[in-house]
Amino acid sequence: MRFTKMQGCGNDYVYVNCFEESVSSPEQLARSVSDRHFGIGSDGLVLICPSEVADCKMRMFNPDGSESEMCGNAIRCVAKYVYDRDIIHKQKIAVDTLAGIKLIAVNTDENDIARTLTVDMGAPITTAAEIPVIAVSSPVKDLRLEAFGREFTATCVSMGNPHAVIFIDEDVSSFDVEGFGRVFEQDERFPRKANIEFVNVLSPTHLKMRVWERGTGETLACGTGTCATAAAACLNGISPYEPVMVDLLGGQLTIEWKKTDGHIYMTGPAEFTFDGEYYNG
Structure with missing residues (x-):
C-alpha cells in the first residue's frame, strides 16, 4: 500500500490516496500504522477518498482504531495533498467530513505550492x-x-x-x-x-x-x-x-x-x- 506521511504543526498522520488505493479495514490499519515502533508512526490514519457531494472526502482514524468526525490539522494536509498533486487543483477546495463539508482556501507561494491553508471550520456548537x-x-x-x-x-x-x-x-x-x-x-x-x-x-x-x-x-x-x-x-x-x-x-x-x-x-x-x-x- 502506498502512503504519504504529512504533518500540520507536528500533528502527523499517515495519508492514503483512496482515489488509487483500496483500504478494507481502516480501523485495524490505523492501529497498525500508528505504532511508532512496529508501524510507520503517527497520530492516526487519514483516507483521502472520492466524494459525491464535495471535491473529496476525508476519513480520519485514531491510533486506537476509532473514527473521529473531524481534524483541523489533517484537513489542511488533505487540501495540500490534492492541490499539490493535481488531484483537485482549485484555490478553494470542498472536503466532505463526518462533521459536514468544510471549505479550504489554498494560499500558495510563487511556485504554486500550497504553503498555508485557511479552513472555514463552521460555527462552533455550544448547546x-x-x-x-x-x-x-x-x-x-x-x-x-x-x-x-x-x-x-x-x-x-x-x-x-x-x-x-x-x-x-x-x-x-x-x-x-x-x-x-x-x-x-x-x-x-x-x-x-x-x-x-x-x-x-x-x-x-x-x-x-x-x-x-x-x-x-x-x-x-x-x-x-x-x-x-x-x-x-x-x-x-x-x-x-x-x-x-x-x-x-x-x-x-x-x-x-x-x-x-x-x-x-x-x-x-x-x-x-x-x-x-x-x-x-
Whole structure:
C-alpha cells in the first residue's frame, strides 16, 4: 500500500490516496500504522477518498482504531495533498467530513505550492446536547472537573467533535496534561468522551495550549481543539472577535471567529514528510 506521511504543526498522520488505493479495514490499519515502533508512526490514519457531494472526502482514524468526525490539522494536509498533486487543483477546495463539508482556501507561494491553508471550520456548537455534554444549561462555561484532589472549570465547545477547554494560571508547559487529560477525557458527562485543552492566556490575542486527544493521548497540535480554545476564550470575554494566535507544542495557528457569519476560520501550515510503501502482513 502506498502512503504519504504529512504533518500540520507536528500533528502527523499517515495519508492514503483512496482515489488509487483500496483500504478494507481502516480501523485495524490505523492501529497498525500508528505504532511508532512496529508501524510507520503517527497520530492516526487519514483516507483521502472520492466524494459525491464535495471535491473529496476525508476519513480520519485514531491510533486506537476509532473514527473521529473531524481534524483541523489533517484537513489542511488533505487540501495540500490534492492541490499539490493535481488531484483537485482549485484555490478553494470542498472536503466532505463526518462533521459536514468544510471549505479550504489554498494560499500558495510563487511556485504554486500550497504553503498555508485557511479552513472555514463552521460555527462552533455550544448547546450542551449537541456537543454532547451532560449539563444543566448552555453555553457550558462552568463544568466542574475533579481529579487528584484538584478542581477545574471547563468550557465545552464542539467543532464537529467534543472539546472541554480549561484555562489555567500555572505554566501549561509543566502541567500534568497526561494525568488530568486521561481522567477528564472519560468523564461520565461526556457521552462520546472529549478532547481536553489546557490553556494559558498570554494576552487577549495570544494563547498557549496543550491538548489531550480522545483515543490518541497528547499530541503536538489539534486544529479543532485550537478553534474550540479560541471560541471558549471569546465566550468567556478573554479574547475579542478578531484573529487570535495560539501557540502549540508543534507550532502556531491563527484562529478568527467572525461575527459576520458566525464561523471560525483557522489558518496554518501543512507539510509533506515522506512517501513510502507499507507491507501489512
